[in-house]
Amino acid sequence: MSSFVYSGGLLGNVISLLATAYIAHRTNWEASFYIMGGVCIPWMVLWPLLINDNPRTHKLIRQDELNYLIAALQLAEKKQRLKVPWKSIFLSGQIWTLIITHTSIGWGFYFMLTQLPLYMKMVLQFNLNENGIATSLPFIGMFLFSVFYGRAADYVISKEVLSLTLIRKFSNILATGVAALCCSIVPFTTNKYAVVALMVIATTVLGALYSGLMQSYMDLARNFAGTLIAITNTVATLAGIAVPLFVGWILNQDPSVASWRIVFLVTTGFYLLATIVYGLFITTTELPWNKPIEAPNRDEEGK
Template sequence: MMENPTRDDIPEDNMDVPRWKFWKRRRYIVTLMALLGFFNVFALRVNVSVAIVAMTSTSSRTLENGTVVEGVSYPSMHDVWAHWAPPMERSRLATFAYSGSYIGTVVVMPISGVLAQNVGWPAVFYVFGVVGLVWFAAWWVLVKRGPQYDRHIDPRELKYLQDALPVVPKNVVHPWKKFFASGPVWAVIVANFSENWGFYTLLTQLPIFMKDTLEFDIQEAGFLSALPYVVVSATMQVAGHIADWFLSRKILNTTQVRKLFCCGAFLCQSLFMLLAAFLLTPAGAVTCLTLAVGLGAFAMAGFFVNHLDIAPQHASVLLGIGNTFGTMPGIISPTITGYIVQHKTTSEWQIVFFISSAIYLVGSIFYGIFASGEVQSWAKTQQSDEAIKRSSLDGHSNKALET
């Protein structure tokens, strides 16, 4: 096994099983369970928002949502991908799983409303709490840390994954100084910040803009609130498959795919932010909102899986760092908007959208210059250490398959 295999070195999946029979491939089971997990995480987040309306109709209560728990979910899942997602399938597996967060938002919002209205607000927590426990039990039984520990995996899939993926040591020493001295790491951080700035601005400020300047209340058409989530759920599937198609067909290398998808999406989103500032009609504003959020899925097929390319064994930590910077726009953007929009005029709102458009543009340029799809030198392990670890893991694999 090479430390940093090229595209020509990466093996093909030689299982003679149709891909639609996903249950025959354990990595697809892991991906489906991940989607259901993110579905449930965001379901728990949404049901708090819905249930608190019913709760506060009779009394005043304050709840803390599951933001802390949600925050560790993404980095933890990146550690799973380091063991289960082959390079040629990394984009589609990750985007499919992460789309569960948007699907959960769309599906659970009306269900929680029905439960709160007809059964009572406690039912919202009981139902999705039980669903979460069932998912946890299934995850505990079905998903293992790596394919070598899964006794139900087909030997051909096991060999394919072991040949395609670098060995991830159990006790990883993270080179913190090299993290922050790495251009590709900062490229991912800046991209995360840029995408979230636009995301929070679009989802929180654009509806207010339409109400203030267009006298259009988006809440009157409830489905419009969920429309961006529906679109991004669908486009995430398309984006991941297209990205992996470019790689599997050897049309582009990993670096080129990541830059094309991230930079291309940011440039288009920058354009739609500008259009939102000038299209002073409800239809135009909603169209810009929907397209801009949907295109974010293509950006995620670029930068959001890039940690696994540049440093597989450090991917979970790097995502945690990136998400830390990525949460800042949720605080900064509304604050800046509040300072700018004093009189609710069109010109004030245009400044807000100009800022978001500029941040997308800067993010695109920065990522285009510094991003990489190759394993970084500081993330490579010594060949001798890999051989030892591979031998050890193969021993565990044989024992697991024998049992």
């Protein structure tokens, strides 16, 4: 279910990349910014009207949907307001495993999203329309793969073929390991079709992350999953700022294929870091501070 939900963001990338290239080609770059910004306005209005923090309070939910979510998420009858254990969070080795992994993957993802079009223009000599199509293909692959892989992972878990921990680790290693391999090959080939194929493969397999890294938050601390994702995603987003700065710094010194090799190999290193850290240290054991501390019974206090 989460793989299907997360896949919506990937579909958005596909649509925006294709639409931006088309709009810029037919009109100008300014129009693409205005149109994309305008598309967000309906979402901004609908989000607070349609979203609730608990399925029980949603006005449009069907009873069968509610029953399914209660069973799947093990929702309590009455939601307790829990105090966020900030100290325990930042002293947890498991949380730092998630931070390092998420940030390393964030570097690779933002590189493909923001710098791959530049590489295709500068090195592969793609025109605007070709660039839009070529850069959207990896995210089409990731969108489709995330949905099908998520269903397959759920099936394996339900049949207890592999342990939950092994499923999480395998999913992450598949995603980041293959992405690292592809990124290490790209700068050493000049065939534009081979480059596109490698980038499609590298990004497609990242869809397995939605059955790996992105599920670890629920495994470790279901009650604070939103807070944990906010923390790790904030740090990972910093990679989105660092990637263009790093690439610009490298290319300003020497805008050659050799400089692009450095960029791709650094990205490979980050993917390998995510592979190693998550593969060695992640578990699926619930963290002790996730469980709410119940107040002692008054009768028991008097004993």
